Amino acid sequence: GAGVSQSPSNKVTEKGKDVELRCDPISGHTALYWYRQSLGQGLEFLIYFQGNSAPDKSGLPSDRFSAERTGGSVSTLTIQRTQQEDSAVYLCASSLPLAGGRRSYNEQFFGPGTRLTVL
Amino acid sequence: AQSVTQLGSHVSVSEGALVLLRCNYSSSVPPYLFWYVQYPNQGLQLLLKYTTGATLVKGINGFEAEFKKSETSFHLTKPSAHMSDAAEYFCAVSGAGGYQKVTFGTGTKLQVIP
Numbered sequence: 001g002a003g004v005s006q007s008p009s010n011k012v013t014e015k016g017k018d019v020e021l022r023c024d025p026i027s028g029h030t031a032l033y034w035y036r037q038s039l040g041q042g043l044e045f046l047i048y049f050q051g052n053s054a055p056d057k058s059g060l061p062s063d064r065f066s067a068e069r070t071g072g073s074v075s076t077l078t079i080q081r082t083q084q085e086d087s088a089v090y091l092c093a094s095s096l097p098l099a100g101g102r103r104s105y106n107e108q109f110f111g112p113g114t115r116l117t118v119l
Numbered sequence: 120a121q122s123v124t125q126l127g128s129h130v131s132v133s134e135g136a137l138v139l140l141r142c143n144y145s146s147s148v149p150p151y152l153f154w155y156v157q158y159p160n161q162g163l164q165l166l167l168k169y170t171t172g173a174t175l176v177k178g179i180n181g182f183e184a185e186f187k188k189s190e191t192s193f194h195l196t197k198p199s200a201h202m203s204d205a206a207e208y209f210c211a212v213s214g215a216g217g218y219q220k221v222t223f224g225t226g227t228k229l230q231v232i233p
Binding site: 112 | 128155160161162163164165168209211220221222223224225226
């Protein structure tokens with residue numbers, strides 16, 4: 001597609017329920033990232049995928065959070081037993097394969113986010 | 120370890136006035152520095168980046184930023200604000216090469232007053 005897409009755009013759930021958030025990266029982007037944006041907190045890194053593997057999942061805040069990626073494309077972020085403090089905007093970004101070299105960088109392209117509200 | 124501090128969560132300027140959004144960083148390695156813009160209900164868009172070379176970098180929409188190593192700063196400027204510049208701006212830092220986690224600041228909301 002033309003850009004990174006995320007679904008749903010808004011999700012309201014009750015405390016204790018599980019939710020799944022979906023990210024469709026730009027075609028050909030093998031690197032994929034999940035971030036959480038809370039009011040006044042900036043962007044908090046959650047997890048990084050290269051292909052289907054997640055070499056950096058250091059930002060997942062608890063074992064209630066998990067993510068997977070299949071076929072090197074779509075990714076799903078799952079939050080189990082949601083809590084009110086999970087309410088935030090969850091952003092997904094993708095980039096081209098990360099090149100080696102000391103000064104390489106690939107621009108991350110962001111989706112519009114999923115706004116999660118836990119009542 | 121790396122971090123970013125953005126001074127001022129809200130900044131208001133008059134249309135046509137200078138825009139100055141401040142960013143200071145901390146990094147244990149030579150940094151890459153970025154400014155992103157987020158319009159309401161949209162994702163983040165890269166405005167500009169510093170990786171190497173010239174310390175004054177120009178981005179889209181007339182914005183520019185200067186990397187000052189001695190001051191550990193990367194302030195964002197625009198000579199004349201437009202109404203369309205109203206958005207939230209994020210400064211970010213990462214290390215160099217391959218996969219490097221990007222650390223974002225808490226953001227500055229820019230209001231442009233007609």
